Amino acid sequence: MEDPELEANTSPEDPNTLGPTDVEYEQHAAARDETYAPSDFTPAPSAPALPPASPKAKAEGENGEDGGVPGDDLESAPMEEVFQKLRCTPKGLTTQEANIRLELVGPNKLEEHKESLILKFLGFMWNPLSWVMELAALMALVLDNGGGLPPDWQDFVGIVCLLVINSTVSYIEEQNAGQAAAALMQALAPKAKILRDGAYKEDDATILVPGDIITVKLGDIIPADCRLLEGDPLSVDQSALTGESVAVTKKAGDEVFSGSVCKQGELEAVVIATGVHTFFGKAAHLVDTTQNVGHFQKVLTQIGNFCIITIAVGLVIEMIVIYAVQKRKYRQGIENMLVLLIGGIPIAMPTVLSVTMAVGSHGLAKQGAIVKRMTAIEEMAGMDILCSDKTGTLTLNRLTVDKSIIEVLSKTADKELILLTAAYASRIENQDAIDLAITNMLGDPKEARDGIEEVHFLPFNPTDKRTAMTYTTADGKMHRATKGAPEQILELAANKNEIEKKVHEIIERFADRGLRSLGVASQDVPDGVKESEGGPWEFLGLVPLFDPPRHDTADTVKRALELGVHVKMITGDQLAIAKETGRRLGMGTNMYPSSVLFGKGGNEAPESTEDGELVEHADGFAGVFPEHKFNIVKKLQDRKHICGMTGDGVNDAPALKKADIGIAVADATDAARNAADIVLTQPGLSVIISAILTSRCIFQRMKNYTIYAVSITIRIVLGFMLMALIWKFDFSPFMILIIAILNDGTIMTIAKDIVTPSLTPDSWKLKELFIQGSCLGGYMAMMTVVFYFLMHETVFFETHFKVRSVKNSRYEETAVIYLQVSVISQALIFVCRSKSWSFLERPGFFLVVAFAIAQLIATIIAVYANWPFARIRGCGWGWAGITWLYNIVWYLPLDAIKIICRYLLTGDAWGLLTEQKVAFSRQSNYGQQARQAQWVAFSRADGLGGDPSTAHRQSLAKPRSSVRKSHVPFKPTPTGIYNIAHNVGHNVGNIAREITRELTHPQQRGSRAVTGKGREAADKARRRAELARLRETHTLKGHLESVSRLKGLDGSAADNFYTFNPLFRGLPQPSQDASQANNAGAESSDAGGRSENRRYSIS
Known part of the structure; x- marks a missing residue:
């Protein structure tokens, strides 16, 4: 791990070495790059003031010609150059040197603004x-x-x-209240294992400085931007920054970002940036521009x-x-x-x-919700929309196998054998997301090694995109098992030509439901030599992987709806994955890609003034970036909604700050906690209901x-x-x-x-x-x-x-x-x-x-x-x-x-006594179940072929309060749709057609529907949204769905086979023949669609 040549160049006798005295350090610190010392930095009185760097010195530092000046290419420079510019060695810094650097660059945390007590x-x-x-x-x-x-x-x-x-x-x-919250927040402060004075010790991550050597191991949160040193590759989860559930592989020399989580391996790293200068801190810069x-x-x-x-x-x-x-x-x-x-x-x-x-706030803290800004309590009471990030918030951020839909492609295999073979090709002692998903499907993860002896294991690498294990069974025969990206496994299969078409069909069908595909294959090794190529590979089947919802999320969404809070999913994942998550949670599938509202580069699309209505009515948005989340919240606020936002990653921080109530969930990053008004200390969203x-x-x-x-x-x-x-x-x-x-x-x-x-x-x-x-x-x-x-x-x-x-x-x-x-x-x-x-x-x-x-x-x-x-x-x-x-x-x-x-x-008060007669109702819970069914039928009209934009026009016709809205944002009309709730026993198609008639002919419901320019604007926004959805959803099902909406057709036939709705639970399911017909429809998707959906496979 140590470079003798580098060590020789940095010996104590070398005058360019980071010496033990302050004077020697100051000679080099004068030309430090602004990456390390902000332009407005003023040293503490105890430290001598340092002269500013000259333009020449800066230029030399950027070009790497002056070893004492760190440049701007620390992310990609050779490791020898990184150590030279940081003026450190693999043996770490001394405490004295670290303290000097700490004064220059500041603590490793986002800036906090402290208020004078007086x-x-x-x-x-x-x-x-x-x-x-x-x-x-x-x-x-x-x-x-x-x-x-x-x-x-x-x-x-x-x-x-x-x-x-x-x-x-x-x-x-x-x-x-502030001290109680601070004490709880302090307990959540991150730690780091730092090499100081030749020995490792665990300390607060806030004392890290560029040049420190740290150890990153399984389960650690990366405390600063680092470059990895020599050793085996790490598996790093960057979902807090990117929203992507699958971990990425980082090898020696690669950069790892602050806020990422180590999922596999152990390695040393050198810190290259801390605090606001990290990738993490730069992304959080948007937060500082928000003033509410x-x-x-x-x-x-x-x-x-x-x-x-x-x-x-x-x-x-x-x-x-x-x-x-x-x-x-x-x-x-x-x-x-x-x-x-x-x-x-x-x-x-x-x-x-x-x-x-x-x-x-004391009471909320006992329930697991730390209130950082007390006025957020008042705003949460009036919150009518809750925007939630998906990864790690609505879901577990942990891949899971959906065993019920595993596809078997071999006559000699079944689902149990496919899972066991995939488990053979998995490590049981690490926390790789895919390996965990596979081994957790067994009764005991140790079953993955029962009755066999491991001979050789091939770990995952970006070239092969698969893992494999050679093993022997009790009878002495040798076999191999492999799992990985379906395309790579298919290339190995002896019967590739016969099954290729069907494999791609299955991959597309899984992708359409937001599922990733994992190929599984096995082979015999007759000669019993591990280096042998072995016999022909047999493609056993495809395993679907999904990031499942938290166990309490569906109930949380339902309870939030009962309390008049509409939950919207805002995620960086693909549209198909967002829809599938929404379907499983009962949130609805009326979701749109971010390009509906914003251009490809994040710029707002034309006619954006009409998009507020679209944002208001959507169940969620997919493929969004931090600035998108920020603007989605802003559009909801512009329409007089009191908007809450939950999240856990740095990509959620700007929207958390902009929202009326920013809620950082448990295990959130520091950026999310700093931006939030309320920090949850318990996992999941159920505590939010208690907080509301x-x-x-x-x-x-x-x-x-x-x-x-x-x-x-x-x-x-x-x-x-x-x-x-x-x-x-x-x-x-x-x-x-x-x-x-x-x-x-x-x-x-x-x-x-x-x-x-x-x-x-x-x-x-x-x-x-x-x-x-x-x-x-x-x-x-x-x-x-x-x-x-x-x-x-x-x-x-x-x-x-x-x-x-x-x-x-x-x-x-x-x-x-x-x-x-x-x-x-x-x-x-x-x-x-x-x-x-x-x-x-x-x-x-x-x-x-x-x-x-x-x-x-x-x-x-x-x-x-x-x-x-x-x-x-x-x-x-x-x-x-x-x-x-x-x-x-x-x-x-x-x-x-x-x-x-x-x-x-209060007009509603008279309505309770005269029109609705809720106060004297004989129904259980004063008709709550019927009203909930009415709401579900209305809010899920999109999944049944209805027109959500038209459906909500009547609610838009109502005057909005200048202060805030106090009702459920999309209130159904008490007419024909209400009757649907009492006739749930009808088949899905009839219900869909009835809803469609109600929503597409508002003139039959009364005179309160929006007409003229309002209707035209809504139709234009809906049409633009569907055109954008049509461009991004390349499957035949998505094509039919969008075209049917654009032409005002009944899309229920296409939706009956994939849309889940709590209202229709217990109704007859589509027949097997119908399901096969629907799957066959995906077969005719064009090559572009097939290529697009392969993105959801393991790679």
């Missing part, structure tokens, strides 16, 4: 709601000093304390603006009436305005929502609080403004501060409240929230006004409850009004948190306890307080009891107002 804390005070409170604090200090009185210090201090408390709570909760403004921040701003505008209107009216009409004193007007500002602004809203999401339900619970809590906050703003502004303008009642700003502090302390517990998640994607629907909050707030304001009228203008309470009058004492009236406002304001949260009657839905334990404690404090203050500075004197227990009784009586109509508002604002 700025982060102050950021919680920098938002429109905080600005209003800060304005109120300034008013209390600067403006509220008229009438010969000093500034209102108590209100100023109280406001500042309120701001600091809210900011502190938000900061602590976010820090705790969170949807949550936009919503928070709109809610804050509504409250601010409401307060501003109240302030203007108060100022006009108090100063222009009532001619009252300056300070009285300022104090009344302070009441509206302090009481009306929901200053705790950012804190409550942040705490709610932080607590929720949990996020909807969290969102429900946030929405409940928002209704509460809007209601409180309306009730404070309207109630206190009317009392000030009608009776000149000046409530104390300090007491409104006490109400705000107690309310905020209680409302924090909503983060752990008991709620029921929505069964459809949830959304803010701000218009409904504002109207509902205004109705509840207006009602409560009138409660307070009426209560003050009865107390101040009448003797109602004195007559009926025998209490003393307080109408002549404004201080005691303040105590009574304080208690009335405090109690009913906090009681409102029980109304807002429930969907029906509040006393029928059990609240969280902490919420009840917090409410009880807060109101006990409020009652004691109202009864006993004697604070002249706050203009309050205790009213006694009599008035406290009256206040509680009054609030209880007036509390009951709040539920009725809430329910009436929701029914009036």
Whole structure:
């Protein structure tokens, strides 16, 4: 492994050697290429600054003339030159030298942007709601000093304390959530076995530098871009970078990329690039160009603006009436305005929502979902489309044999013998994907060597494209078994001419279903010599290989559909493989090649404005590149969808960053984890369903609080403004501060409240929230006004409850009004948190306890307080009891107002009671099974010969929300298609024709179908898509499918023999004769098609 000549040239006495002193290194480091030292790099203070490289030095380095300057051809240069340019040896670096290089090139990881903790804390005070409170604090200090009185210090201090408390709570909760996520992410950090100071040690991969020597063995993730040293070839899985399931062979001198996985062998390698300079890091560069403004921040701003505008209107009216009409004193007007500002602004809203999401993120972490960006929880609750990468996400990224369709081509063999022969030609001690697939089909992998003795094994190589083993059986006879690319095995077969045509037919049929083909053959060696050519080879059969779905993926897709989330497959694999995976998962086969949307070079195709509709309706896309995924997500977002994206490889990172919710699955690469908002720690997608339900619970809590906050703003502004303008009642700003502090302390517990998640994607629907909050707030304001009228203008309470009058004492009236406002304001949260009657839905334990404690404090203050500075004197227990009784009586109509508002604002609510009658259905689960069957029949119309573009026109006719969609994206019409769901017993052809009639004659379904330019645009997009599909799908079946769609024909006959649909499970299967006829149709495919489909065979 060591080169004596190279070692001689790098002896310690050689002045060009990377010497042990810093001075000698600095002489060469001055001319380092930018590949190693970024142009903006500034050495640490402890390291002397290095002069920039001169143009001449750089030129010499690039040409390889200066041994001290690494060039740009390290990927392909001879290994001697690589060591010379990196100024290292096969014995590795010293720790001292590695540390110097680490300062120059930085750690081996993608760049992270760290935020200042102080700025982060102050950021919680920098938002429109905080600005209003800060304005109120300034008013209390600067403006509220008229009438010969000093500034209102108590209100100023109280406001500042309120701001600091809210900011502190938000900061602590976010820090705790961030630290918990960081700790979990740290546990997932990659390791590397590094040769330092002449000895190997395992350490964090982040300390790797160019020139390091590492060991790569079975199962290792390649930590940096490397060149392999001398030794046996490696089998490397590059699916994280390319999306291809089959591992590739890398021999000495080849480059292996960061993020790849070693599947077989063990070899040393020299690091040539780290961090952002790797192939991995360059592909992740797209991530840095994506800047998203969170949807949550936009919503928070709109809610804050509504409250601010409401307060501003109240302030203007108060100022006009108090100063222009009532001619009252300056300070009285300022104090009344302070009441509206302090009481009306929901200053705790950012804190409550942040705490709610932080607590929720802890719960998600326990379920196996690490939340990196907490606002992603809110966005996941409204997610209606989930784009998923196929390899390693929907599938196992592990090849599997489909034993049921193994093709036997020898009269002396059966399926069991073919599998056993293939197992003989496999290694049982490594993790090669194909060998594992074969040996796993045996009861015990050791059966591959039972009763035989291995004589010689020929490993796979790119030239032969096959493996072979020579062995002897118990009777002493010698045989050979081989497996590999069918073309190579066919060349060996003695009966090639007789079976060649049939072999190609089978290969094409497998390829049409997305299956790879593996040829198997055997021969006798009569003379018993392993070097002997042996007897004639017999082609035994073809084994189909497929990357199978994860065991939980089909159920995950189904459950996601039930929750209103449409799953789309976005993969770099071929179209046929994507369709087969979609068929097996029940996702549908309405998939298109990426060239439908983008040119061959990744450029967008003409008329791209119409492609958004195509992306919206497709079940998935195949043959996509990273920039394609990025743009597919963008097109979905442009059509007002809340889009999630799952993935595990660097090729998924740009789309993960662009998506509203980026989800990195277990074992994802560092690039995917850095780009994602949520990182899964458990394999598969099933945890996503739990995360969706949990996020909807969290969102429900946030929405409940928002209704509460809007209601409180309306009730404070309207109630206190009317009392000030009608009776000149000046409530104390300090007491409104006490109400705000107690309310905020209680409302924090909503983060752990008991709620029921929505069964459809949830959304803010701000218009409904504002109207509902205004109705509840207006009602409560009138409660307070009426209560003050009865107390101040009448003797109602004195007559009926025998209490003393307080109408002549404004201080005691303040105590009574304080208690009335405090109690009913906090009681409102029980109304807002429930969907029906509040006393029928059990609240969280902490919420009840917090409410009880807060109101006990409020009652004691109202009864006993004697604070002249706050203009309050205790009213006694009599008035406290009256206040509680009054609030209880007036509390009951709040539920009725809430329910009436929701029914009036939500058309679906009336539909449940009048049209669909779901609430009174006798069907199990309120007809869920029938609705699901209706959805499946509709969404799978493409697989039955229907026209998906026409089918979705009615859903496109519905106006889209400017904020987000809250319904299932492609909602079926409750007409003829619904009847299909109840007549599943009909044959497939009849169902297909009925769906086709429904979808191709929208005028018969009603007047809501899109007409004119909309229909023309949809037809044009569909036609362009089918033409692209026709160009890429060369089989006869694909040709018939595309032509039938282009001409508007019924394509069900072509689809009946290959399309799987959960709706038709249990229906009669196509006859054997029909299947053979269909297979024979593939025989007439042209040579171009045959050549294209051979790509799916093992090579």
